[in-house]
Each structure stands twice: as structure tokens, then as C-alpha cells.
Amino acid sequence: MAMPYVSRRLPLAVLFITTVITIGNYFLRGSAELSNSARMLNNWAVVLFAFALAVGLVQLTVLRTRWVMNPKESMRRRVLSVLFLAEMWIITIIGIVNSRGPEFTWISKYVYTTLQGAQYGMIGFYITLACYRTMKVRRWDIAIFTIVCWIHLVANTPLVSYFIGYGWFNFSQWIYFWPSTAGGKALAMIAALGMVSVGVRGMLGMERGVLGGGGG
Amino acid sequence: MSKAKREAGYLFEPGTKKDDPWYVKIQRLDSKIFITVVIIAVSIVLITPLNIPVFVEGFVLEVAEWIESLEPGDVIWLSQHYSVGSITDYGAIYTSLITHIQLKSGALKALGRDVNGDGIPDGLKLILIPMSVDGQIQFEWQIKRTKEYWPDNIVYGEDWVMWPYQVLSDFIYQKFVNEGFDKVYTKDFYTGKGWNELPVTKFVRSPRDIDVNIGQDATTTARIWALYGKDPIDHSPHKYTKYSQSGRRRPHAAAYPVQVWDSAAQAVAMPYYTAGLYAGFFNGVRNGGEYEMWLNTHYYIKNNPALGRVPLNTGLGLNTLDAMNLAQTWTFTMMIIGNIGYYYQRRKGRVT
Numbered sequence: 339m340a341m342p343y344v345s346r347r348l349p350l351a352v353l354f355i356t357t358v359i360t361i362g363n364y365f366l367r368g369s370a371e372l373s374n375s376a377r378m379l380n381n382w383a384v385v386l387f388a389f390a391l392a393v394g395l396v397q398l399t400v401l402r403t404r405w406v407m408n409p410k411e412s413m414r415r416r417v418l419s420v421l422f423l424a425e426m427w428i429i430t431i432i433g434i435v436n437s438r439g440p441e442f443t444w445i446s447k448y449v450y451t452t453l454q455g456a457q458y459g460m461i462g463f464y465i466t467l468a469c470y471r472t473m474k475v476r477r478w479d480i481a482i483f484t485i486v487c488w489i490h491l492v493a494n495t496p497l498v499s500y501f502i503g504y505g506w507f508n509f510s511q512w513i514y515f516w517p518s519t520a521g522g523k524a525l526a527m528i529a530a531l532g533m534v535s536v537g538v539r540g541m542l543g544m545e546r547g548v549l550g551g552g553g554g
Numbered sequence: 555m556s557k558a559k560r561e562a563g564y565l566f567e568p569g570t571k572k573d574d575p576w577y578v579k580i581q582r583l584d585s586k587i588f589i590t591v592v593i594i595a596v597s598i599v600l601i602t603p604l605n606i607p608v609f610v611e612g613f614v615l616e617v618a619e620w621i622e623s624l625e626p627g628d629v630i631w632l633s634q635h636y637s638v639g640s641i642t643d644y645g646a647i648y649t650s651l652i653t654h655i656q657l658k659s660g661a662l663k664a665l666g667r668d669v670n671g672d673g674i675p676d677g678l679k680l681i682l683i684p685m686s687v688d689g690q691i692q693f694e695w696q697i698k699r700t701k702e703y704w705p706d707n708i709v710y711g712e713d714w715v716m717w718p719y720q721v722l723s724d725f726i727y728q729k730f731v732n733e734g735f736d737k738v739y740t741k742d743f744y745t746g747k748g749w750n751e752l753p754v755t756k757f758v759r760s761p762r763d764i765d766v767n768i769g770q771d772a773t774t775t776a777r778i779w780a781l782y783g784k785d786p787i788d789h790s791p792h793k794y795t796k797y798s799q800s801g802r803r804r805p806h807a808a809a810y811p812v813q814v815w816d817s818a819a820q821a822v823a824m825p826y827y828t829a830g831l832y833a834g835f836f837n838g839v840r841n842g843g844e845y846e847m848w849l850n851t852h853y854y855i856k857n858n859p860a861l862g863r864v865p866l867n868t869g870l871g872l873n874t875l876d877a878m879n880l881a882q883t884w885t886f887t888m889m890i891i892g893n894i895g896y897y898y899q900r901r902k903g904r905v906t
Contacts, residue, residue: 377732384725391721446691454639454688463589466885470588473889474581474896484893491886494840496608497879504609514824522825 350543357540395430399423486513577898580891588888595880604876605866610844617768617812617834618848621654624765626662626676627669629758630655633683633769634692641692643816644770646842646871648692650849651768653700653868655680657853659713660705664857670757677707679754680714681764685726685771687719690743696869703855703864715754716743727778734759768812768834812836843875 341347356379363369363376402419405411429450432442469491475481492498493510539545562570567582574582624630632651636644655678663677670676684690693716708714717739720726729738735758736749750756758764761782769775812834815823819838826832836842846866855861866872 373732380725380728380732384721384729387725388721446688450688451638451641451691451695454637455642458639458642462881463592466592466881467585467588469885470583470888470892473893475893476896484889488886488889491882491889495879495882495886496840496843496875497606497883499609500606507611514820515828518821519824519828522821523829526825 577895599876634689635770646869649869650845682716842871
């Protein structure tokens with residue numbers, strides 16, 4: 339079947355040109371034309387990202403308004419959606435009008451910061467509970483995981499170092515510096531090879547995942 | 555809750571039988587009980603701080619000594635990439651860094667050396683860059699908590715400056731290289747002046763002019779600074795030795811980034827650190843409390859011994875460390891008890 343021009347061939351051509359210029363500029367620094375084109379693409383990326391924020395704002399507004407207007411939705415979802423919309427638009431409008439004014443500062447300090455802190459703080463309780471519930475020595479591979487976690491947990495509790503000295507802590511650091519780093523480097527290399535592969539696929543016009551309908 | 559489902563009482567999870575043996579019951583402690591103990595432990599130390607003494611880890615000493623070795627006119631880039639919710643994890647590191655840099659800067663400025671020839675004695679040049687949308691709020695909180703300890707000769711615009719948030723840090727770093735800082739930052743956060751109008755920044759043109767880069771973004775700064783920083787990475791094999799990579803670490807790698815991460819991320823950061831892509835690393839709550847303790851023992855308020863030492867808890871680091879101490883002690887103790895229970899359960903052939 340012939341490949342449609344607008345939905346496939348044109349975007350693939352754009353993807354190909356973008357990838358070639360960006361990667362080419364990285365490895366062949368010195369060419370003014372290539373450098374200017376790469377710079378322009380970089381600026382477009384910043385603009386597109388900013389534009390994506392606006393798209394997100396509109397999409398969320400449409401979705402939440404539909405939920406609010408739909409009588410079949412649960413009362414809980416409708417009330418939460420009203421709160422969500424009010425919060426999102428009040429903060430956006432105040433931020434646009436005067437992002438350094440007392441109103442925006444008050445919201446940032448007493449609403450945003452407090453809620454973010456509370457959300458982040460709550461995770462701690464679940465993590466401590468998960469350590470107790472799930473870290474059971476069921477098999478030898480889980481035993482390695484559990485014992486290493488336990489060693490780090492104890493080592494990162496300064497109270498322990500205060501009473502029993504720093505030998506334990508040094509052992510934990512040895513794990514970080516040697517076995518953990520070896521595994522981490524292997525993972526980093528795999529990820530880097532994956533990125534190179536995506537770049538090559540992009541240059542050859544084989545990377546079609548971004549166009550929808552799966553990759554390949 | 556019916557009696558059958560809640561038979562063993564509220565200390566245990568629903569479904570635990572009254573006649574279940576101890577090794578089963580110990581594994582079925584109710585979540586509410588477990589979390590209540592954590593809440594009590596954390597609350598106690600926040601109300602009555604214990605400030606348990608800690609030793610200062612090598613990571614903190616490495617960066618602290620590096621800052622101590624800086625000279626008048628040296629530029630420090632301090633960026634904040636994570637959202638404000640993480641302030642409990644990183645707040646103390648940033649307050650300590652800012653306090654330390656300003657105190658050192660004040661001491662250097664008092665020497666009266668004018669390095670860049672603009673007629674103003676130079677200390678350190680601290681550039682604050684919010685890389686998250688709420689980074690400004692975090693910096694303002696940190697400045698507010700520490701400003702009273704800064705030396706009196708530290709002046710905004712001459713010795714430090716804060717720039718507003720710019721969208722998308724990854725591309726912004728490339729933009730610094732392509733177009734220079736003055737094209738990216740046109741109005742500073744407090745006075746609305748341009749990059750080239752302020753004595754603190756007008757001599758800073760590109761990443762090559764920055765001596766210390768401290769931030770939180772995993773790989774972008776490392777990549778950009780490795781390519782365009784003051785001391786680009788040299789991959790010559792003869793520079794490597796078995797245990798260190800001389801020529802790629804402090805102070806030779808002075809322009810490479812110092813990362814501020816949480817404890818959990820240490821494993822992720824280590825490959826970059828050992829490869830010399832990171833010149834330094836801060837490890838969450840623990841290093842925040844330790845840095846506060848280091849500052850307390852090494853510096854006086856406004857560099858004036860008559861005013862006493864820089865107090866602890868400028869960024870609530872030691873208080874948080876106390877809370878972490880008790881919560882983690884409870885957690886690893888319960889991990890042991892839970893595993894002992896599990897071991898007995900397997901020996902008895904019971905599965906719950």
C-alpha cells in the first residue's frame with residue numbers, strides 16, 4: 339500500500355532532516371550553516387514545549403468541563419473537577435497578570451508549596467511500610483535485594499554510626515562505588531546504545547513510532 | 555467490620571486469627587499502627603529536636619573544601635531543577651551552600667582585590683538559576699532563612715544575582731552555548747536589569763567562564779559542561795589510573811557539575827561520579843544535616859566571632875535528619891522482626 343504523503347512521508351522527511359542536522363551538528367562542529375540550522379531547531383523545541391503547556395491547559399479544561407457538565411459522572415468526580423478548574427485558572431490568571439505580586443506569592447507559599455510538601459512527605463510513610471511488608475527473604479535473589487537494602491538503610495541512619503562507628507557506613511559506600519557502579523555503567527551504556535539506535539533509525543526514516551500506530 | 559474479619563483486634567490486619575502464633579501476627583501488624591509509630595517518632599523530634607551528632611561524609615567535605623579553595627572573581631552557578639515538594643530533601647543542602655558561598659565570598663571581598671578591573675573588590679560571584687517552574691520560590695525561601703548570617707559587604711548585583719525561570723532546561727543549556735547567557739536572561743529577578751548591566755554577571759559570557767556548576771539535572775549539564783565547560787573532558791587513555799582518573803576530577807574538572815540528589819538516586823549518580831563527569835555529589839537529607847554541622851564548626855555569623863557560630867538548622871537539615879533517624883531505625887528493626895517471623899513461618903510450613 340502506498341504511503342500517504344501528509345500523514346507519513348512528510349513527517350518522516352521532517353524527522354529525517356531534523357535528526358541529520360542535530361546529530362551532524364554535534365559531531366561536525368565548525369560548519370556555520372549546520373550550526374545555525376541546529377540552533378534554529380533548538381529554539382523551535384523551546385517554543386514547542388511552551389506551546390505544549392498551553393495545549394495541556396486547554397485539553398484539561400475541556401476534559402474537566404465535560405465531567406462537570408455530565409450528570410452521569412459521580413458527584414465526587416464533578417466536585418473535584420470544579421475545584422481543579424478553579425485552582426488551575428485562578429493561579430494561571432493571577433500568574434499572568436502579576437507573577438511577582440502578593441497574591442501569587444501567597445498562593446505559591448501557602449497553597450502550592452504546602453500541598454507539594456504534604457504530597458512528598460506522605461510517600462515516606464508508604465515507603466517505610468513497604469519495606470516492612472515486602473522485603474521478606476523468600477528466595478535467594480530476593481535475599482540479595484533485601485539484604486543490600488537493609489545495609490543501606492542502616493548505613494543511612496546516622497544514629498547507628500554514632501553508636502557503632504563508621505565501618506558499616508564504609509561498607510555501604512563500597513557497595514555503591516563498586517558493584518552498584520558496575521551495574522549502573524552497564525545500564526547507562528545500554529541506554530546510550532538505544533539512543534544511538536533511535537538516532538540512526540530516525541536518519542534512515544525507519545523510526546515511525548512518533549507518527550502513531552507503533553514503531554518500526 | 556465484622557467480628558470474624560477483625561478477630562485478633564485492631565493491632566493486626568483484618569483476617570488475623572486470635573490463636574495465630576506470634577510469627578504470623580508479627581507479620582500482620584496493622585498499617586495504621588505501623589504508620590502511627592512513624593508519625594509519633596517524626597513529631598517528637600520536630601517538637602523537641604535531638605540534633606544527634608553525625609560525622610561529615612566525604613561527599614560534603616569534597617565540595618566544602620572545593621569552595622574553600624576558590625579565589626576572588628571565581629563564578630559559581632547554582633541551579634535548582636526539582637519542584638518545591640522536594641525542599642525537605644534538598645533544602646538544607648541549598649541553604650548551607652548559599653550560606654557557605656556568601657561567607658567565603660565576604661571574606662574574599664574584604665581582601666580588596668579587584669580581579670576583573672571594574673573598580674569593585676571581588677568576592678565569589680554567585681548566580682542563582684531556577685530551572686524548575688517553582689525554583690524561584692525555593693531560592694527565596696533559602697535566601698530568607700540565611701540572609702541574616704551573610705557578611706555585610708555582600709551586595710546584590712555585585713556578588714550574587716537571581717534570574718527568573720526559563721522553560722525547558724535541556725534546550726536552555728544548549729542555548730547558553732549557542733547564544734550566550736545575555737541573550738537568554740534579559741531581566742534579573744529582583745531589579746529587572748540585563749545580564750551585561752550587572753557587575754556580577756557582565757564578565758560571564760559562556761559556560762567556559764563558570765568555575766563551579768551545582769545543580770540537579772542528571773545528564774544535560776554534565777554533557778554540555780563536558781563539551782563546552784572550562785576544562786573539557788580529555789579522553790586520552792594515559793590520563794587514567796587504576797583508582798582515579800587524574801585530570802578529570804577536582805580541581806582539574808573545576809567546571810564539571812556538582813549534583814544535588816536524594817539518597818535513593820546515589821546509585822544512579824555513581825557511574826557519572828566515578829567517571830569524573832560529576833565533580834561532586836550531595837546525598838539528600840543526610841548530607842544537608844552534615845553540611846549544616848560543618849558550617850557550624852567552621853564559620854561565624856557575618857564572619858564575626860563576636861556574633862557566634864552559624865546556627866544549626868538553617869535549612870531544617872538536622873531536624874529532618876533526626877526524624878529520618880528515628881523513622882529508619884523503626885523501619886529496619888521491623889524489617890528484622892518481620893523476617894524472623896517469616897523464617898519461623900516457613901519452618902512450621904505455614905503460608906498466610
